[in-house]
Amino acid sequence: MQSPAIDGDRLWSRLMQLAECGATAKGGVNRQALSLEEHAAWRLVIGWAESAGLAASTDAAGNLFLTLPGSDAEALPVMTGSHLDSQPTGGRFDGVYGVAAALEAVCTLAEAGVKPSHDLVVVAWMNEEGSRFAPGMMGSEAFAGMRSLEFIRGVRDAVGISVGEALDAQMAEFSALPRKRLGFPIGAYVEAHIEQGPVLEAEEKVIGVVTGIQGKKTWEISLLGEEGHAGTLATADRRDALDAFSRIAQRMYREVGGDDPLVKFTIGRLRVEPNAPSVVPSRVVFSIDLRHPDNAVLDRLGDALERICKESCAPCDVELKRLVSAPSNEFDSNLQATIEQSARQRGIPSMHLLSAAGHDARYMAPLCPSAMIFIPCRDGVSHAEHEWAEPAHVTAGADVLLDTLLTLCGD
Amino acid sequence: MQSPAIDGDRLWSRLMQLAECGATAKGGVNRQALSLEEHAAWRLVIGWAESAGLAASTDAAGNLFLTLPGSDAEALPVMTGSHLDSQPTGGRFDGVYGVAAALEAVCTLAEAGVKPSHDLVVVAWMNEEGSRFAPGMMGSEAFAGMRSLEFIRGVRDAVGISVGEALDAQMAEFSALPRKRLGFPIGAYVEAHIEQGPVLEAEEKVIGVVTGIQGKKTWEISLLGEEGHAGTLATADRRDALDAFSRIAQRMYREVGGDDPLVKFTIGRLRVEPNAPSVVPSRVVFSIDLRHPDNAVLDRLGDALERICKESCAPCDVELKRLVSAPSNEFDSNLQATIEQSARQRGIPSMHLLSAAGHDARYMAPLCPSAMIFIPCRDGVSHAEHEWAEPAHVTAGADVLLDTLLTLCGD
Missing domain, CATH: 3.30.70.360 (Alpha-Beta Plaits)
Incomplete structure (x- = not known):
């Protein structure tokens, strides 16, 4: 089928609305894991998802899921997303771009009347950054069974609040959300993200097909x-x-x-x-x-x-x-090829590259075919308030993600 | 006249009661400047002073004064004391000993019916330690006109509270206290303190006649x-x-x-x-x-x-x-001789030594004849929760201080 196109203006506008959740005076974002600022971002994302017909849910590790139901009850869900938490002096794109692009792609499909065979699940993982609670990637590690909930709940922030206490407060705040089983089966995982390095910009490419994570x-x-x-x-x-x-x-x-x-x-x-x-x-x-x-x-x-x-x-x-x-890992080669082909068909210049930064996709890779899509960020800067990505690149990444999801659903 | 003797048991008991204001689990004290813990220490000290007939007052820099009125209105007040604030992991003697010993000496005189010619003023200076608000010795520096109130009030602690805000809160809490003029004239100043070094212990002396401060x-x-x-x-x-x-x-x-x-x-x-x-x-x-x-x-x-x-x-x-x-300073030589003689008359072994630590007496020395009396502390340790002084040394220091005050009053 002919892919619908991402509404770049809506995606950009939603990213800028999300940047208001924890906005700093210098134009950055301080939206740490399980904070009130992250709660505000959840409310925005859930509202957008529900108005496109997606169903919101969570799990015991505080991961947020937004699901467009598929037609084939036997087909494993295809998952896409990233995280909504930021560093204390973080930017407007790291993490939140992968959630917003995933939501935009799945909402666009829903609004175009596409009924995928597989469930399409947008995810926002709990505490990727590890700045308030160390280490990071707690939500995806717990989902993948790499860390126990018990360990995670016992970690405390600098003022002595535990993840367990903050999680319980979040669950109380979002008590209407159904609770999914931690680590439910997934068929494939794709995560979009800014590169957080200078390679795409230097090579004048718009899409990075990520080969693995160092x-x-x-x-x-x-x-x-x-x-x-x-x-x-x-x-x-x-x-x-x-x-x-x-x-x-x-x-x-x-x-x-x-x-x-x-x-x-x-x-x-x-x-x-x-x-x-x-x-x-x-x-x-x-x-x-x-x-x-x-x-x-x-x-x-x-x-x-x-x-x-x-x-x-x-x-x-x-x-x-x-x-x-x-250790360093390698992403699924078929999925890499799918992303590369999506970019080629859209006429968007792409290249393969290794991720220097860690991502939740590292923990999904052992569970199912997984991959990542990078877009450039200005001067390679991230984890900083002046982190920046171009609107055209933001749209391009979401377009390639949308095509990749369609291919994974076999449509 | 024959000097009355200090009640060593009462002095020790009061020191231990003061140590409850901000007591830490490891037996030390966390009673930082202008904190609620310091307010509690003020209440204890004011209560003891008033029951011996001393009058409590304060000034715009948050210094506390406890005055036994003298008979000669023309005679300049004789001042003695130290500070009640501690380091975040401080001990039971640093600062508070000088206030408790001074109060004990003056209360003992009052209770013995001694009517000194000069006002005898016990002082507890604001923020000697400089751990919550830097730099330290703010109260004595302001009293001596070495730092402006405006500068001091603008200093902020780690959570953003200014000295001005904390001072205003203290003034509201102790609104019944009369306010003395900042930097009223003083005739002489004597401060008792633990040595905070190993010299007296090593030399087996009980009284240190302090020659100056490095x-x-x-x-x-x-x-x-x-x-x-x-x-x-x-x-x-x-x-x-x-x-x-x-x-x-x-x-x-x-x-x-x-x-x-x-x-x-x-x-x-x-x-x-x-x-x-x-x-x-x-x-x-x-x-x-x-x-x-x-x-x-x-x-x-x-x-x-x-x-x-x-x-x-x-x-x-x-x-x-x-x-x-x-810079390093030298204390008044006549006052040093008075302290030495008091110790000799009581049969207490003494020696001269330089103070390695800073004290409020540094800022009083340019205003009036000033001096310090040291007693030993175990292993020379201070600014630590296991800081310790022997009860007999605590009493000896207060006895020598009492004699010195009597001499200064010309009685």
Whole structure:
């Protein structure tokens, strides 16, 4: 059949309305997982979905589903989407684009009277970013059975609120939604997203056919010293956790973050205790985010980071907590070919590329044929308030997604 | 006249009651400036003072005064005290001992029917610690005319509450107290305090006659980089403010904190923005506390710290804010002799020593003859929950303070 076309103006307008949920003064978005701002985004998305005839539901992990029912009760659902949560100083596209494009594609099909054979399910995963509650991708990991609900519900944010408490509050707020079984069977998964890197822009391509996601390891490291008076305690008698941190961090930046341009090494979060100007720090807790496309290199660098902590922490003690250890993966080659063909038929320039950033699709890939569609973002910038994507690219990505969904439904 | 003796049991009991205001699970105290916990300590102290016939009052800087009126209206008041605020993980003696000992000495005189010629004023200065609102010693600096009320009222804590707002709330809570003029004339000032260092304990002395306070400089340093995605932004393109911090900090720990055992160099407070595990840090704000008894060395090391920031911040930018620049001072020699003689007459072993920690007495010294009385603290530890002083030393310090006050009143 002839594909209907995405209404680019409506899609853009909805993205900008979603950007009002948690809008920051500098034009970005602060819409963290399970926050009131994310609740507001849920209400917008559910309203749009229901007026196109889609049915909203949720599950025990706080994932949101918007379903256009298919004609064949035996056919496994085709799922598409991403996440609505953002970094504390995030932008208007990361995550929310994949949800808005998926909703636009499925609503467009519904409004055109298309009755797909398979259920078409738009998903907004819970806590992809991991900024309020670490680690991220909790919703998709729980859906895929990679993390227990019990573990997830016990994670706390910086002010002590647990995921469990925040989830229960969300369930109370959206108590009218039916509850789906966690991890119900899925036939295929496609996620649209901004690239979060400079490759498409540099190569002047509009669609990225994502071949896989580079491997990632994360840690939470605690350095334990002893507090004391800044004016009286002699340097030789100090066990200063911040001195230990800066010594360890400098070795890591040099020895791990150093020469190989494929290595991405980041210490993004750090907390000092008691954090008073005239007290020698007794405790420093910091995060490590390490990524590399080559799993062997990733393992080697991860070992090096742990070794540096142990070698350079004295006179403090160190505690290492491994949070994420996800090797590089490869997306389904047939699904990649489908996306590439959709772009070609629409006359949209595309290329294959590896995702440097992590996505929920990583956890869907072991469950069913999965793939991702990237569009460019200005200067490769994301996780920043000035993150930007061009309206024409936003529309193009949704058009290619719509065609891909139609192919997956066999129509 | 024959000096009355301090009731050591009552003094100890009152110290332990004050330790309940902001008590921590580990036996310490979290009673930060202008907090509800400090309000509770005010209520205790005012109650004890009033039942001994002392009159409570305050001033526009939130200092608390408890006055035993003198017989000679022309004689300048003799002031004694310290502060009731603590570090976030502070102990049961730092500051509060000086207030409790002063109150005990003056109450003892009042209860013995002594009518001094001079007003005897017990003071609890506002925000000595500077942990909630930086810098510290705001109350005594304002009293001494060294900082404007306008500056002080504008300082904000970590959650955005200003000193002005917290002061107004305190004034409303204690609206019955008369308001004294800020910086009313004082004839002499004596402050009792735990040593916060190991010297008295090592030398087996119970009273330290403080010769002066070592010089101190403090800064707030901001490193300004640019945020970006931890998984996609190449190391070469990063302006990582935490990388810059750890590089600068390592140079400072080595080049400034290094060899000279008299140098005290501390980075006690640090904040990262946006502080999310998968975002390259765009901003790091940290405190520096530098102390040295030799003013020439202090100046030289201060210059070195500023130079290191400028030399090693690239590719980030740096902003330096100087907060405190207090040279070493010398306390009044006659008053030191009075304290020494009081100790000798009581048969209490004493010695002269320099204070490594800063105190409100630093700001009183230019206004009137000033001095300090130290007692030992276990292992020299302070600014920590296990800070400890022996009951016998607590009593001895108050006895010597009482004698000193009597001498100052010419009785």
